Amino acid sequence: MNKSFVEIKLALPKTFSELFGNLLVDNGCKGYVTEERGRDKVVLKGYLKGKLKAESLLDKVNKYAESLRKLDKNDIEVKVELTEIKEEDWSKKWRRTFKPIRATDRIVVKPSWIKKGFPQKLVIEMEPKMAFGTGEHSTTRLCLRVLEKYIRAGVRVLDLGTGSGILAIAAAKLGASYVLALDIDQDAINNAQENIKRNKVQKTVDLKLGTLNNKISANYFDLIVANLTKTQIAKFFDGMNRVLKKEGIFILSGIQNEENKEMKKFLLTKKVLLKEIVSEKEWVCFVGEKKSDEEF
Numbered sequence: 001m002n003k004s005f006v007e008i009k010l011a012l013p014k015t016f017s018e019l020f021g022n023l024l025v026d027n028g029c030k031g032y033v034t035e036e037r038g039r040d041k042v043v044l045k046g047y048l049k050g051k052l053k054a055e056s057l058l059d060k061v062n063k064y065a066e067s068l069r070k071l072d073k074n075d076i077e078v079k080v081e082l083t084e085i086k087e088e089d090w091s092k093k094w095r096r097t098f099k100p101i102r103a104t105d106r107i108v109v110k111p112s113w114i115k116k117g118f119p120q121k122l123v124i125e126m127e128p129k130m131a132f133g134t135g136e137h138s139t140t141r142l143c144l145r146v147l148e149k150y151i152r153a154g155v156r157v158l159d160l161g162t163g164s165g166i167l168a169i170a171a172a173k174l175g176a177s178y179v180l181a182l183d184i185d186q187d188a189i190n191n192a193q194e195n196i197k198r199n200k201v202q203k204t205v206d207l208k209l210g211t212l213n214n215k216i217s218a219n220y221f222d223l224i225v226a227n228l229t230k231t232q233i234a235k236f237f238d239g240m241n242r243v244l245k246k247e248g249i250f251i252l253s254g255i256q257n258e259e260n261k262e263m264k265k266f267l268l269t270k271k272v273l274l275k276e277i278v279s280e281k282e283w284v285c286f287v288g289e290k291k292s293d294e295e296f
Contacts, residue, residue: 004084006053049187155177
């Protein structure tokens with residue numbers, strides 16, 4: 001039986017994009033894409049498996065918008081559209097639109113059906129499905145740029161919320177000796193497993209369904225990459241901090257420009273030494289170093 005997904009599309013004022021984006025993620029969307037519409041409007045697109053889940057989320061969106069109207073005492077307009085997409089139609093759509101992407105000067109992301117070679121480049125071959133992460137989105141490209149800069153041969157890496165597996169694959173190809181890739185979504189795991197095998201990094205990447213837990217040793221990883229949302233990063237931060245070595249590197253993406261100051265303040269309260277903040281379009285990526293216990 002063919003699987004089907006539902007695209008939930010929200011058109012709303014830009015100032016409320018974070019609130020509704022978090023609502024999408026908290027209610028089952030693997031992630032969401034933001035498209036600007038003029039100066040003050042955005043469209044958020046998220047994907048859910050199953051019509052009932054999408055209709056339930058639609059109800060929550062409408063109730064949330066109504067509560068904001070009462071709180072702010074203004075007429076916040078949120079237009080919602082649901083579109084059912086069959087999995088094979090999704091694949092056909094991507095085959096029409098997904099072209100090779102030069103994510104960095106060195107890294108090229110290409111779809112599996114394109115046979116063209118890229119000499120002297122680090123090539124990541126992807127089969128795009130419902131999991132986010134093909135290199136098209138700014139947050140993914142930011143992570144790839146920073147991974148390329150900070151990974152050293154032999155390091156151990158945690159990819160939290162691996163999605164399509166693109167960042168775990170990049171870490172392995174850049175020289176990591178071990179990569180633990182975690183995701184709570186079975187469809188993402190299935191897609192990541194296929195991509196990891198396609199890129200021949202199965203011996204390096206340990207793919208698991210789930211999230212951080214106490215079975216993972218403390219002070220184990222040299223680098224952690226988390227391309228999530230600000231809310232998710234805050235939720236999982238203490239767990240990430242526990243398993244990262246002293247002087248280990250955090251790469252935290254999925255943060256919007258307007259969240260910059262708030263995230264910076266949060267990381268400073270967690271005693272993270274900020275090394276750099278890189279940006280592309282409306283997105284920013286934080287790179288920080290875990291301080292030693294003596295500095296806490």
